Amino acid sequence: MGWTEERVAELKKLWAEGHSASQIAKRLGSVTRNAVIGKVHRLGLSGRATPSRPVKRPPRLARPKPQQLPRQASAPAARGANALAVRPEPAHTHITEAQANIEPQRLPNGDMVTVLTVKDSMCKWPIGDPADANFGFCGHTSAEGSPYCAEHARVAFQPAKKRERRAREFDYIQRLAG
Numbered sequence: 546m547g548w549t550e551e552r553v554a555e556l557k558k559l560w561a562e563g564h565s566a567s568q569i570a571k572r573l574g575s576v577t578r579n580a581v582i583g584k585v586h587r588l589g590l591s592g593r594a595t596p597s598r599p600v601k602r603p604p605r606l607a608r609p610k611p612q613q614l615p616r617q618a619s620a621p622a623a624r625g626a627n628a629l630a631v632r633p634e635p636a637h638t639h640i641t642e643a644q645a646n647i648e649p650q651r652l653p654n655g656d657m658v659t660v661l662t663v664k665d666s667m668c669k670w671p672i673g674d675p676a677d678a679n680f681g682f683c684g685h686t687s688a689e690g691s692p693y694c695a696e697h698a699r700v701a702f703q704p705a706k707k708r709e710r711r712a713r714e715f716d717y718i719q720r721l722a723g
């Protein structure tokens with residue numbers, strides 16, 4: 546079936562109304578969606594009305610960013626003198642208990658183990674802020690089959706119940722901080 550003047554006029558009208566290529570192909574009959582798209586392209590049709598059925602996409606919800614809590618919470622003081630004074634820590638610091646107990650292994654020249662000097666047999670537990678010049682890794686001998694030393698492996702691979710309890714404790718501290 547060829548493109549007659551009547552069919553081209555109908556195509557232009559339907560396209561301007563915002564119909565999809567599939568809908569236009571069905572209305573015209575004996576023509577495929579791809580044929581409609583090709584003809585629209587060759588005719589140079591562009592400015593369309595709004596699509597025949599607007600795309601209903603669920604709104605993208607932004608992920609809540611973890612709040613950095615102040616070092617000293619002023620909320621307990623505002624509640625009264627009898628309120629417990631809790632000093633909340635940022636979310637990532639609950640695992641630093643093991644870091645405090647282990648002094649990082651230093652290289653013979655006294656430098657921290659870095660990404661360039663870490664070996665397969667060394668603990669790869671990060672120490673410090675990666676953006677800081679003093680950032681490094683634990684460097685102690687790693688446990689068999691683990692990227693971490695025994696002390697850091699205990700922290701990294703916690704049973705699910707312990708992780709859940711720590712999350713609940715942190716949420717409680719956040720609520721206290723207001």
